[in-house]
Amino acid sequence: MxxxxxxxxxxxxxxxxxxxxxxxxxxxxxxxxxxxxxxxxxxxxxxxxxxxxxxxxxxxxxxxxxxxxxxxxxxxxxxxxxxxxxxxxxxxxxxxxxxxxxxxxxxxxxxxxxxxxxxxxxxxxxxxxxxxxxxxxxxxxxxxxxxxxxxxxxxxxxxxxxxxxxxxxxxxxxxxxxxxxxxxxxxxxxxxxxxxxxxxxxxxxxxxxxxxxxVDLDAFIKSSNLNILDDPDLEAKKFNVVYVGAIRPVNDVGKILNVALRLKDHKDIQFLIYGDGDQRKMLEQRVMVEGLTNVKIKGFVNKRFIPYILSKSSVNILNYSQNQYNWARGNSSNKLFEYMASGKPIISTVKMGYSIIDKYKCGIEIENASGDDLARAILDIKEMPKTQYDQLGQNARVGAKEFxxxxxxxxxxxxxxxxxxxxx
Incomplete structure (x- = not known):
């Protein structure tokens, strides 16, 4: 043929x-x-x-x-x-x-x-x-x-x-x-x-x-083992709340800083933000002015390091603006599937229609998430029993196989x- x-x-x-x-x-x-x-x-x-x-x-x-x-x-x-x-x-x-x-x-x-x-x-x-x-x-x-x-x-x-x-x-x-x-x-x-x-x-x-x-699962797993990023913060014995992606209005990354301010007394939690965009300098200024020692804005990182970064996360954040996009029809963001492939729980700051997170039971979606809501979700995942935490990660990997x-x-x-x- x-x-x-x-x-x-x-x-x-x-x-x-x-x-x-x-x-x-x-x-x-x-x-x-x-x-x-x-x-x-x-x-x-x-x-x-x-x-x-x-x-x-x-x-x-x-x-x-x-x-x-x-x-x-x-x-x-x-x-x-x-x-x-x-x-x-x-x-x-x-x-x-x-x-x-x-x-x-x-x-x-x-x-x-x-x-x-x-x-x-x-x-x-x-x-x-x-x-x-x-x-x-x-x-x-x-x-x-x-x-x-x-x-x-x-x-x-x-x-x-x-x-x-x-x-x-x-x-x-x-x-x-x-x-x-x-x-x-x-x-x-x-x-x-x-x-x-x-x-x-x-x-x-x-x-x-x-x-x-x-996601190309074979490539993702291979890259997480081969492309190792020299970043001491990833190796710190802390609960790593990770965001990877653009820093633009639609991603509403400033909300993560609001949450970091609320959780600043939790010394074992740190927020790692990887990415670039037109709001990055403004957020770096906020980190400095507000004394957010629990936030590290890492800037642009080559895509080949993303699998390794996510392998070191404790929870991954899908952070979006509530009003700059219609989420009722679902989500097709690449980072959702990279997050799932990492086998770590996911928190979404918007409630999606046709929700993949809900379908595979691999995290938490918050409708109209306020800073307090997101802070509570982070603490809920941090404090849940290990068996429950591990199950969220396993569910994420199962879902990733289907994508x-x-x-x-x-x-x-x-x-x-x-x-x-x-x-x-």
């Missing part, structure tokens, strides 16, 4: 190339193991860094990493989220068309395209180019645009631009041969819009699938097979 050629499109997979890991990197690795020829297409400019993959001639270059072919599409450099980033998105979209044509002449056309957001232009290109090739396109929606834009008040939903964005989103959902959502409740959005067939719309929910983010990318790739193959069969 002829191997299927799968093209995975993710504008920002350049980061996965550099880190040797990430959703589409792990999908590609496992698809290749399952007999598929798989290629990742991404921009040559790495998001949020000054890194650029050089393209000496033309508008794309190629490289292979860990047997995964990568195609880097030429885009302009940018910083932040302003006009230059939008130009970068548009450039990626426009250049996908000639690159797809030229690459297919050299390497054969794909049997299927999986086009992944964040931004919707990649999905639009996937649908249009798949039509030219007379093949199906799977659109993977990892963030509900434009809802996320509306939530942050960057654009008003009732504005002309807002209506254009919603109309474009509807077109994508209608034209895609299949839809993959990363949160279990994301199809509720289609129902809320009354776009589904049952309510007189044109979108058949039978073509909508759920494949969350996850291992070997399992998630099997789900993706089922989608590929269904779409292929329907388009014969």
């Amino acid at each position: 002829k191997k299927k050629n799968i093209w995975l499109w993710n504008h920002y997979a350049t980061d996965m190339y550099q880190n040797r890991g990430g959703r589409h990197y792990w999908f590609a690795k496992n698809l290749i193991k399952n007999g598929y020829n798989t290629t990742i297409f991404c921009a040559n400019v790495r998001h949020n860094t000054g890194d650029v993959i050089d393209i000496e001639e033309g508008i794309y270059s190629t490289d292979t990493r860990d047997n995964i072919p990568f195609v880097f599409i030429k885009t302009p450099k940018y910083k932040g989220n302003g006009k230059k980033r939008i130009l970068n998105m548009i450039s990626f979209y426009k250049n996908l068309f000639p690159v797809a044509k030229e690459y297919s002449k050299k390497h054969g056309k794909p049997d299927i395209i999986l086009a992944s957001s964040v931004h919707p232009l990649t999905l639009v290109a996937g649908i249009k180019i798949a039509k030219k090739f007379n093949i199906p396109c799977i659109c993977e929606v990892r963030d509900l645009w434009p809802e996320a834009i509306f939530a942050f008040n960057k654009v008003k939903e009732n504005s002309l631009l807002g209506k254009v964005l919603v109309s474009g989103e509807h077109w994508i959902y209608k034209k895609a041969d299949a839809l993959i959502f990363t949160k279990e409740g994301d199809t509720d959005y289609i129902k809320e819009k009354k776009w589904d067939l049952f309510q007189g719309g044109v979108i058949n929910l039978k073509k909508a699938y759920y494949i969350n983010n996850g 291992d990318f070997k399992v998630l790739t099997k789900k993706l193959i089922q989608v590929i097979d269904c779409v292929t069969e329907e388009n014969k």
Whole structure:
């Protein structure tokens, strides 16, 4: 049987190339193991860094990493989220068309395209180019645009631009041969819009699938043993409350400092914050002014050290703002599954819909968590009997196995097979 050629499109997979890991990197690795020829297409400019993959001639270059072919599409450099980033998105979209044509002449056309957001232009290109090739396109929606834009008040939903964005989103959902959502409740959005067939719309929910983010468990365990971070605080005989991730308004990391202030008399508890973002300096100033000796803001850390850091935690914090995101549809954050893989209890400062923490009984979710609520949850886990504490960790590992990318790739193959069969 002829191997299927799968093209995975993710504008920002350049980061996965550099880190040797990430959703589409792990999908590609496992698809290749399952007999598929798989290629990742991404921009040559790495998001949020000054890194650029050089393209000496033309508008794309190629490289292979860990047997995964990568195609880097030429885009302009940018910083932040302003006009230059939008130009970068548009450039990626426009250049996908000639690159797809030229690459297919050299390497054969794909049997299927999986086009992944964040931004919707990649999905639009996937649908249009798949039509030219007379093949199906799977659109993977990892963030509900434009809802996320509306939530942050960057654009008003009732504005002309807002209506254009919603109309474009509807077109994508209608034209895609299949839809993959990363949160279990994301199809509720289609129902809320009354776009589904049952309510007189044109979108058949039978073509909508759920494949969350996850973790490469083998790589995680290997990294926790090999990539050891020299950090004395991790080795201290203390109850380590660990947060790993961005330090931005949506993550509301200042709440952790509020809790540290409440628990400052518990000398055996320390708060370790790993990550960076536009609120980091403000929080470092607070630590100094408020004399929070039980808080260590570590700053950016290479992703390869995250498994080791989490192996030294006592409890991991999923800390989010209550009002800057719609948590009713679930959670697809990468760190949730890294936390689970570490086998340590988790505390979430928001109550999630379709809750994975509740499903696997691996921690505590707090609805509308105040600083006092979070402090109480930390003490509850610290003071619980060892057998109960250990059970939370074991439950987390059980859940992580179900979100291992070997399992998630099997789900993706089922989608590929269904779409292929329907388009014969």
